[in-house]
Amino acid sequence: MRYLPQTAADRAAMLADIGVKTADDLYKDVPAGMLLTKPVNLPSHQGEYTVERTISALAAQNLHADGAPFFLGAGCYNHHIPSTVDYIIQRSEFLTAYTPYQPEIAQGTLMYLFEFQSYICNLTGMDVANASMYDGATSVAEAVLMAKRVTKRDNVTVVDGLHPQYLDVLKAYLTHSEGTITIGDKADDTTACVVVQTPNFYGEVVDLKPLRALCDKTGALLVVAINEIVSLGMLPAPKEADIVAGEAQSIGVPMSFGGPHLGFFACKEGYIRQMPGRLCGETLDADGKRGYVLTLSTREQHIRREKATSNICTNQGLCALAFTVHLSLLGEEGFKQLARLNHEAACDLADALAKVPGVKVLNKTFFNEFTVELPKNSADVVEALADIGIIGGLALDGNKLLVTATELTTPEHIAAFTAALKEVL
Amino acid sequence: MESAKVHHMTPEQPAFMAKVPNNKALMLDEKLLFEQSTKGRMGVDLPALKGTKSRTGLAERAKVGLPEVSEPQVVRHFVRLSQKNYSIDGGLFPLGSCTMKHNPRLNEKMARLPGFARIHPMQPDSTVQGALALMHDLSHWLTTLTGLPGITLTPAAGTHGELTGMMVIRKAHEAAGKPRKIVLVPDSAHGTNPATAVTCGYTTYPIPTNEKGHVDMAAFTKAVDELGEDIAAFMLTNPSTCGLFEPDIKNIADKLHSIGAWFYCDGANFNAIVGKVRPGDLGVDVMQFNLHKTFSTPHGGGGPGCGPVVVSQKLIPYLPVPRVEKKGNTYSVVTKDATSIGRIKGFNGQFGMMVRALTYMLSHGADGLQKVAEDAVINANYILAHLKDTYHVPFKSTCMHECLLTDKRQKETGVTTMDIAKSLIEHGYHPMTVYFPLVVQGAMLIEPTETETKETLDEFIATMKKIAWDAANGNADALHANPVSAPARRLDEVRAARQPVLRWQTA
CATH class of the missing domain: 3.40.640.10 (Type I PLP-dependent aspartate aminotransferase-like (Major domain))
Structure with a gap:
């Protein structure tokens, strides 16, 4: 097993120095009958590429922000992270x-x-x-x-x-x-x-x-x-x-x-x-x-x-x-510029959504997210958008939808969003 | 007579190879980034602004107060800082009860897959079936390994898991009619245990440790008999903070259950028994994991951790939300539950750590995890066997995954646990846990973990013997002065506390 260096010979030598015969002798304080004699009913160990395949297959089932126009925030935001x-x-x-x-x-x-x-x-x-x-x-x-x-x-x-x-x-x-x-x-x-x-x-x-x-x-x-x-x-x-x-x-x-x-x-x-x-x-x-x-x-x-x-x-x-590290890279001017890019993207999104028939922007003020009123139940709309590969925001009670834009929001994403909304509304 | 034993020590210096060259050319001083700032530098290139009129309703901020540096400066700064750190990747880190074991890089790679790292916790369930399946699988592994059927994955760290577990216990007592008042806590417990009990509105009642390092059963029985149904729970770490398995654990569980109290087991040391013993079989009702200990998610210099909690059948209704449910082949997140203690953390918990932990478990498998426990225990006992004639051993027994020594013999020449720890630094090691558990004077708690080779342990043992030899042979002053070759000498902690400087400010 790749994470365990002790060979059978190592174990034997060490147990001899300790003065016991088996590892189980060291578990002598475990109440009688409670020490498991064989492994629990779970799969046995696996090599790296087998594990990688299993875990990657689970990851592949999820629709992620790189693969979808993305307008969900609500306390967790889709921003760029520099490679550094x-x-x-x-x-x-x-x-x-x-x-x-x-x-x-x-x-x-x-x-x-x-x-x-x-x-x-x-x-x-x-x-x-x-x-x-x-x-x-x-x-x-x-x-x-x-x-x-x-x-x-x-x-x-x-x-x-x-x-x-x-x-x-x-x-x-x-x-x-x-x-x-x-x-x-x-x-x-x-x-x-x-x-x-x-x-x-x-x-x-x-x-x-x-x-x-x-x-x-x-x-x-x-x-x-x-x-x-x-x-x-x-x-x-x-x-x-x-x-x-x-x-x-x-x-x-x-x-x-x-x-x-x-x-x-x-x-x-x-x-x-x-x-x-x-x-x-x-x-x-x-x-x-x-x-x-x-x-x-x-x-x-x-x-x-x-x-x-x-x-x-x-x-x-x-x-x-x-x-x-990220904030050091941004520095005084970069951080302020990033904030303004977020705000500008949100302004663009608000303007585009306001032009979709039946959609109304409810906020007087906002930074990078705001609430809109839809003509339909927002939870249904979010599901319908997900079916066509768009993460469309957070459905609030009734017809309200909370939407977010960040520096990663492109004009193409906004266009795809408004086009999809016109379809599902 | 302890002092007689010191003189039995070999007068020759033990065979010992120094690991630390006295070469500091790679050890560079580094200023704070604030002190390297030059107006006009930037470490990112962002698109130009369009100049849209602000809709925030407030005046735009003029100054934030951040340094201005380029990307290469940032890289060099943090690389130089990193070189001032000791890490498990760099060497043995025998920090007792903290479990510094190898952190496989595969786990990091898996957590960074865009399908995990780039998904949002409030996406529709239909778009995150793989992530929910992973949480479900991890739950299955943890409940199977412990024999406890209920689980929550949301707690953010071991301590947060303790808090969650105790809130569940309190809620169960309330549902049964009265919350009760007292939580029993051994005097050897981690400080988090009493702090947690108090946060849940309980008072704590200490249970002493006996001369063998176990729970003093007479005192425990007396407490249960006298306090009776005022006792809500017993928070016991098993294996204990003395590195020992509690031999009376089943009797403790039975006694608690006889008065309707719950048995909380702090699972910080689960790595010693994973795959070997199921806490559920011992009568434990609640146990938190520290995924960063037993299941090897990296400690990261102090987090993030992840502290899932498993519970016995009767406590399941009170577990926090959210929970992952499987119906047919479809997973969903349950966020509303009338009997639950509610929500104890935003979103779904430390999901990235769950990916790492499941990756680790699949790699080891049920058979490997059993070996993990055994080798951790063998390694600790091997160190104990080789140091027990050099250092005082407070509890004469084999140990579990960590062994406990003290400075009692070295103190005769004025050398303390602190000096021994700082001398280990000088010899290129991270020290063991010192002055904990509090019930043992001058405690040194050594946890090598299963991922160290016999050769590494042999070198460490030789170093510990060399330090003891120095203490016994007139080199005490040198030990008091250690470390001298580390990135910093001993730091003035009193000054730090009396004149707190907690942020950078221009003079």
Whole structure:
């Protein structure tokens, strides 16, 4: 077996040194009758090309974004990833390293985490960012838990337009704590935080100033959720927020059927010690040279155990590297240009769809996705479009359809989409 | 007398070949990209803008604050950073309880197939039948290997799986009438266990470890008798964090079931028993996997992981959504379920890691996975057999996939576990897990995994003996100073915490 180096002779020699006869002798503490005498009922080992054939056959059954005009977003976006990104993240030293608990031989990981945190701070206008969270949904849930710790209040207000899956995860995470979740834009002196997504689930850009004023009046924290991080190349940094949490998959990370993606978490400086997750910080080594370590870990489960700020341990390290490489390639001007390309593609899509008889664009504002009203049930339309090889967006309740354009959307894709819509409507 | 044994050690330096040449010409200092930025450089070529009028309703952002560098600069930067990292591809990484084993490249290739990497989680089910079939197949493998019939693939990492498992348990108690109050946790447990129990609204009650490194059955029995039906569950890692199989595990399960409590098994160490023992047969009700441990998806410098959870029959109704269902030859995603704990993560979980794990399982097969466990256990015991006369062994027994030593003997000359770890770095190894489990003073937890050769283990053993020899023969100061040849010397962690600098800012 290609991954197992021990030969029969090796095993025999090692067992002799250990002082036992068989490997099973080492399982002596397993209760009687519980040690399996033969392999479980699953297929036997296979060579590389046989496995490759089996797995590739499953991949071949799926309609993927390279093979179809693609207008689906809703928190997971189809963007281009430069070749450099995948080349870097597949380097052994990054791919097969562990969490940087031994900083002397993990400066590579620690330095990119420091750059990642710096990028997230600059994008969001916050003071500090952690080294990543699982995904946007869990990051927003953790933001709410943190707001409850900071304010010592129980109730949560969620402004309509939070991604429905984020709301579901939030509800699950809050199952075992006090307080209520109210959808709306009201707050009072029992409100721990107001959660708002921008651009919201329907694509509408939200002005944060009135919500900031509401939070100032009531003492609630403002949690801003962002699930299309490319929007921050065009929209102002959400500096009104106390916590900005969300999803950064759009930069460097493939859609991969929903994961692994890249949660990010940033906040104002005063809340550092209440933050969840790992933090990388600068320091000096014994020679006085600049170096980096994981720090402030007295918040974390491996030190604080039951008093930890979160139970999170492993996060999305390699996805944070992909993000950092991609954003470094884009740089100041490239990132802003990418955002504008996305917006222009969405404007083109909106104009084209508005010309399809019976289709109405519902948004007043948008970045790269928006909602349209169709003359027919949107779920049926999405199925009909899929049958002719077009991924046509996300069917919302009734006749509404959420559509997305990115820099990868071409005029030909838009033309194919509108032509197909005219057929199926 | 421990101290007498030190003097029995051979006075000659053990046969030892230094692996680290004192040559640093390939070890280059590297600045942050912010410090390399020059206005006007860019690492991408994007199409020209058309100048469409903005429809965002807000003023356009003028400044983001990103560096400006070209593609070759980006490549060189990250390549140089990578050269400051130790990795399993580069050498032995015996980090106990973390399972740093070989990560096959085939798994990477499969996860990158466009039919997996370039599909969206909300596409119509009819367009992703292959992906759903893969999730279904993976579920079949995991439930078969554990003998536990229910499964969710959505948790993002082992700890997230723990949280999910405990939420399922709580929901089951609530459905039965009362949520209960207490979760029993051994004092040797990973910190994630108590942190998870508290997140689910429980208080924890510690169960001590006995002199053999096992659960103290008298204390456990007393706790169950006294706390009775206030106990919701016992979170036990098996094999334990001391690297031992719990001999009383079946009795523990029976005792818990007798008071209607659930048995949560932390599956972080499942790699020691995969294909050899089915946790379901032992009476386990819930277990999370860490696919990045047992099934070799890469750790990636701290994730992404993937933490599927298997459960016994009665807990199936409470598993989170989404779930993959098969009817005839058609797969579909179930997103609504009235009895479920709900959704604990966006979309379908860490699908890319599922592709890697199934690829790994198909490669090994049922027969290979059994060998995986056996060789992992043999390798750990081989190290233990060769180091038990050099280092103090707290629990006198053969071990499972990891062996536990301490610095008790070396401490007599002032050399600590930390010094031993940092000296391993100096000799070209990643250290073992240190100071964990917390119940053992100066713990060193060594997990070689099944993918290391006997020759590698022999070199490692020789290095450990050399460090012990240095400690016993007047070289303690050199050990305190290690590492000296690594990309960085020991770092000032107190300074990092007292004056936190967590981002780059211009002076």
